[in-house]
Amino acid sequence: MKQISFTALGRNCLKDMSGLAVTKFALLGDCATQHIARAIRGYAYEMGQNFEVFDADYDQIDAQIMDEGSEMYRFKPDTVLIYRCTQRLYERFTSVEPAARGAFAENEAEKLAAQWERVASRAKADILSFLYLPMDDGVFGSYALREETSFPFQLMKLNFLLAEKARALGSVRLIDLSPVQAMLGEEAFCDAKMYMIAKMPMSTAALPLVASRVVDAVLARKGRIHKCAVVDLDNTLWGGVIGDDGINGIEIGELGQGHAFSEFQTWLKELKNRGVMLAVCSKNDEANAREPFEKHPDMVLRLNDFSAFVANWENKADNIRLIQKQLNIGFDSMVFFDDNPFERQLVRTMLPEVEVPELPEDPAEYVRFVRAQNLFDTATFSDEDRVRTERYLAEQSRTLLSASLDSYDDYLKALEMKAVAAPFDAFHIPRIAQLTQRSNQFNLRTVRYSEEEVAAIAADERFITRYYTLSDRFGEHGLIAVVILEKREDCLFVNEWLMSCRVLKRGMEQFIADSIISAARQAGFDRVRGEYIPTAKNAMVKDLYQSMGFTPLGGGLYEVDTRSYKNHEIYITEE
Amino acid sequence: MTRPEIMKKLNRVFRDVFDDDTLKITEKTTAKDVDGWDSLTHITLIGEIEDAFRIKFTMKEVTGMKNVGEMASIIEARAK
Incomplete structure (x- = not known):
């Protein structure tokens, strides 16, 4: 605001x-x-x-x-x-x-x-x-x-x-x-x-x-929402300085101004339950910063509530850049909470897209202030939101695995990925609509659909629909991609193709391309046509169709002949 | 607050509301004399003057004031 x-x-x-x-x-x-x-x-x-x-x-x-x-x-x-x-x-x-x-x-x-x-x-x-x-x-x-x-x-x-x-x-x-x-x-x-x-x-x-x-x-x-709350620690999540005051000296719970900080933590925890990711960005030694989350009995937030945890002595703008990369979200979807006006100003100057609310001086006012700001408005809420943080934590285990293996192919094999491709059903419609409204980067045409529109398309014979889920040995990714194919006179047209960026480069894009072609063959189409409509955020897919074997027709259109199309080599089993 | 002080402050509010840094108002200025002073802007203007002088006009005053001079008289009587 x-x-x-x-x-x-x-x-x-x-x-x-x-x-x-x-x-x-x-x-x-x-x-x-x-x-x-x-x-x-x-x-x-x-x-x-x-x-x-x-x-x-x-x-x-x-x-x-x-x-x-x-x-x-x-x-x-x-x-x-x-x-x-x-x-x-x-x-x-x-x-x-x-x-x-x-x-x-x-x-x-x-x-x-x-x-x-x-x-x-x-x-x-x-x-x-x-x-x-x-x-x-x-x-x-x-x-x-x-x-x-x-x-x-x-x-x-x-x-x-x-x-x-x-x-x-x-x-x-x-x-x-x-x-x-x-x-x-x-x-x-x-x-x-x-x-x-x-x-x-x-x-x-x-x-x-x-x-x-x-x-x-x-x-x-329109998908312009805040997805992540980045928080400072000392005097933001608890009173005092953990490095100086020690675990028994910081104010949280019954001690000193502790109630104010407990309430603020409760508010953040509720956001996390709603699907907003939490990240720590603190100037501290990492072991010191982690200690209260691990040992202090009155902390509301625990380490597994956070999708990213950065505590070091680098400047906060750089650390927010690091968090942004780890979580793979836009700067404009981050909100930064810090009691220190200097840090706030630094982040505002270096990263103008990050929202930086002017936290009140008195911690007693924190909760009233943040409640009134409407910082986390949303147009949707789905099952996906309930488990978002757990998904990201599983992602970190994957990163560790990838570091232990020699080649990327070995890593993909070791993931033991399984995917489902199925037509839209009533149960998944809210999540499908939500993805069309929120995906910005891996989104070929960026067409936004409401739940009612998705339901209408699912029931319409002129469309073939597919949603995709992916899981691996570390857990479920849930519903991560959506395709809507429109039956036209001369071709099958890819009306919508979007995918969650967190499963990028696992072979899922190839899996989906193969699945589109197989759907086209089943419906008797020799030609599949795709379109790339550029936006400020979807440059990552500008060459997608070509890399999948489509031929450019000009004007952002691409086409492929289903009779000569060859399936890709991938490490994903269809269930 | 003296009358000239009130007029000076009023002029600042007028310039802000009408977005015109050269606007000069006098006690005799009426809505006819200022470009864009319609019933809609009048409401904005009243709100801004109330905030600037920390006073409230009554309904009768808002509908009855004939020129800036009358406005200033009300402010003079009420502003502390």
């Missing part, structure tokens, strides 16, 4: 955005939305994005959604944000007969869900909605949640129903702005007179924070 004023966001809107990645963003509201539209466009610019914003006229949600030829549909949005404010909800609530208010939340939830469905069926867009912000009309006092027809009861129920409906529909994400409102206070979040005069439900002070939540959600869907 960047600290920036609404006025500065407004100025951003006028800047030259040519060359920036474009998102077509439609905003529909039952309140005045001009300011939020400007804030969103301005904040997107801060994040290197050009949001072309279609801001519908005041209170046109129904008209824009119901009319198939509306401006909103003609705009062809990538993302639609529906903003219904609590003030207007309350107007509708009070216009219902008191006796009938018990069904209010259900009716409202049905109405909004029907609109989501309508948008989902007509536009190829991601749908975002704000949850209704909390508001107690003070009519029932402490009895409100005992009384079904009170506004607080119906509001709480409505938000819960919306969450359930959004889950069921899949393509909808709900953004909860209540943390922003709580942080600013209700008076600062909404200037009452501005709502009365201009139907503007958010103050200019709130807009940059709201815009950051919206842009975060859009970028998460």
Whole structure:
């Protein structure tokens, strides 16, 4: 989250955005939305994005959604944000007969869900909605949640129903702005007179924070997410300096300021459980740095929670480079936590892509601060996320094995790799969608699909689909590659081919190429055509088709004749 | 805060909001005189002035002020 004023966001809107990645963003509201539209466009610019914003006229949600030829549909949005404010909800609530208010939340939830469905069926867009912000009309006092027809009861129920409906529909994400409102206070979040005069439900002070939540959600869907938290140790994960204070002197758990650090560690552990990798980057002797994780009874984090552990006396930017290489992720997917302003500034200067939050001086504030930053927004969560760290640790055992063998081929043989290639099934669809949304490097066309789209492709006879899993003697890699083949008149076209980089150079790319050709032969195709669409991140596969035996046709297209194609020599057994 | 100090500070806020470093406002300046001072910008302007002077205008003041001079009078009466 960047600290920036609404006025500065407004100025951003006028800047030259040519060359920036474009998102077509439609905003529909039952309140005045001009300011939020400007804030969103301005904040997107801060994040290197050009949001072309279609801001519908005041209170046109129904008209824009119901009319198939509306401006909103003609705009062809990538993302639609529906903003219904609590003030207007309350107007509708009070216009219902008191006796009938018990069904209010259900009716409202049905109405909004029907609109989501309508948008989902007509536009190829991601749908975002704000949850209704909390508001107690003070009519029932402490009895409100005992009384079904009170506004607080119906509001709480409505938000819960919306969450359930959004889950069921899949393509909808709900953004909860209540943390922003709580942080600013209700008076600062909404200037009452501005709502009365201009139907503007958010103050200019709130807009940059709201815009950051919206842009975060859009970028998460595009795969722009943080995958790794890099942490310092002394005075970040515990109080004191392990090299000076020793294992009995550092503050963690009951000792001194220990609770603050325990809570911060708990927060990091929860992130790890969600699939964010943790890495240590500390100026320490390695043995000293490891000792608390191995021996201190009050540590929440243990060594096996970390995917990388770097403790030495080199500068931190170099060490983050090392971690980046080990984990094979982009600098822009790393967040660096350090109590020392000097180290933070060094990393910001040397590695501007790494996100470096300005941790508060008092460790007691760490947790509140990091919770409010929305640093780890995501558009997906799958089984893969639950076991990510374990996978990386197995990877390190593989690296040790490779160092002990003479040739790379010997290493590959010793891995005893087994792969599965199978058509998409319901069980794997969430992970498949997630991979299409997150893979950047080994991704030939970088086409992003939602879960619903993947399900539709799986059911469509015009497509042949394959997902691939790989395992070896050290463990499972899980689902690591996805291929979508499109049956065309004259060829079988590789609509999607992506693979997780962590299984690179094991023969999996050859295994997949062979499997594509074999699928083509089975379906009676003599020709397979592939396409490479360059992006800022996928240069590693620019020559992939040629190295797999395809012939370039020009314009990024490649073709191969399935009758003359020869399978590759690989050390992977198909299961 | 003296009246000239208020006007000087107001001018800084105006320049910031209208993104124009040459803008010069006087007590007599009205919305008609400033390029881009529409109802939308008026709301931004009010918010920025409130933050700058740490005051709150009332709804009546926001809808009733005729020129910058009236704005300055309200600030003069309220700002500490």
